[in-house]
Amino acid sequence: MISFESVTKTYPGPRRSAADVVAVHDTSFNVDTGTITVLAGSSGCGKTTLLRMVNRMVAPTSGRVQINGDDIAHMNPVQLRRKIGYVMQHAGLLPHKTVAENIAVVPRLNGATRAEAKRSVDRMLEMVELSADMADRYPAELSGGQAQRVGVARALADEPRILLMDEPFGAVDPLVRTGLQQQLIDIQHELGTTMLFVTHDMSEALRLGHEIILLAKQGRIMQQDSPTRLVEQPANAFVENFLGLNAAEKALRTRTTADGRTMVVDAHGRPAGFLEQA
Amino acid sequence: MNVIQETINWLVSPQTWSADGHDMIARSLEHLQYSAIAVAFAAVLAIPAGWFMGHTRRFSGVIVGITGAARALPTLGLVTLFGLLLGIGLVPPMIALVILAIPSILASTYSGISAIDTSVLDAARAQGFTTRQLIARVHLPLGLAMIVGGLRSAFIQVMSTAILAAYVGAGGLGRFIFLGINTQHTAMLLGASVWIMVLVIVVDVLFGTIQRFATPAGVRRLNATTSAQSSAG
Known part of the structure; x- marks a missing residue:
């Protein structure tokens, strides 16, 4: 379990005289082991700051983060990072290294032999459904x-x-994004990894999260719940707004098509899909 | 006989090159050696400083200031100044040449390091690279071509200016320039100038080759795709 206990992060203001900028203020929550927890919210709500506290890329100004009861502030940051996977929006691959070399980075840092790293690379390429001949390509x-x-x-x-x-999937086109999301769900199911996932896209949050934490400015938690409960019982107007449930243009209507199927259309009459009995 | 013919005659004369004549071979090596020493000293000072500024992405104003000010510095004035302060010999021109070489190395190191994509650096740190590993495996391979580019232009600038070493009696190819001026020996003056130019071109080509090899394969492809895209679009 990852637990955030009253964490606060302030940055010095842009000018010396300016007030400190509060990115996260007194936020506490837990992430259960072996689940996907999604931190969702608009830009500037502090979700990335919270995420980066887990691998000590950001140090909280006050409060603490614990992994399985151990305060990470007492751990060596380099060793900690080598045990925690990190994926960002711009993949951030080393441009001068091949795909295989990029994938082998952490195993090699952790002391794997070439042969062991090679096995990891092959297994990982298969897991993310990339063909083996991609191994020698460069990120470009x-x-x-x-x-x-x-x-x-x-x-x-x-x-x-x-x-x-x-x-992680913010910069890829919608079709590819859906594929990657499904793949991530499968991988998580297979490996049982504890995942903390940041997004501003509510549909992505609902699709991936076992648990969703919806954040307002300064990391204020508006609701922490399962996707179903979040949609069925939004805690307040902020949550409803973010889900877009009460917006008139989000309302969906049904229409029967010429071949007798039920088509779902949006407020402008554009098709959104077909209705099927669950 | 015209001046060009005389210059060619001077350049091909065995007397120009032999050890008991003008010994241009020894002077050329001396010239290259001075230039290399000056650039090496400048590199030792400028590469760590440029790395620090590029890594922290601060003090870019300092770079602009230094490179601007250095362009306005009269190197002959510097040589004379240090000559008056420190006397005849190799040290005064050497100091002047080091000062001359610093700005381009500093600026290129700074741009080489600061041009590395922040997401690449961020990801590398988040994977668990130590600072030393970050320098050796990310900064150095990705910044090297730019740093070599800075050394290249510094070396060429220094080579053209190293003739001033002879101005305070320190040798090098400048000897023939000053001797040629003082004795009104135009063929010698021109011949030595042409020879310096040839050396400069050779050194430039050499550095250009090193620079190409210093660019990692993945980055060459990156550049190829970007330029292909920009020319297509």
């Missing part, structure tokens, strides 16, 4: 979706118990 030769798959493979290569993901 990959599409956005492929680069992101390599980013996921790199983060998982040494089988970390915790995976942090910061809007």
